[in-house]
Amino acid sequence: MKTKNILIAFLFIGLFAYPMKANSVLFESPTSLTSVNNIYTEFNKGWAEGFCEGWKDVKGDYSLCPLTPLAPLPKINERSDSFRDGYNRGFKYGMCEARGGRCTK
Secondary structure, three states: OHHHHHHHHHHHHHHHHOOOOOOOHHHOOHHHHHHHHHHHHHHHHHHHHHHHHHHHHHHOOOOOOOOOOOOOOOOOOOOOOOHHHHHHHHHHHHHHHHHOOOOOO
């Protein structure tokens, strides 16, 4: 029992004594994290809206949209800050999913 307590104490101390790098994810500033996410914001909004509209185009205007899949990264000829590029890809993908086909993002 005493050995078990000593082992737990060493593990507990080891967790807090382990040196971490200063540029670890835990120490990222909020602005650096949000600046990366802002790149895909408009494209993702377009993807979500386009997917739902593509689904409704096949299933009917009053159908409920399923959960929107994660948006892919924009292709080389697409702009990451373009709502329209995300919408167009999402619309095509939503139509394909509604038909039950083999769809690629």
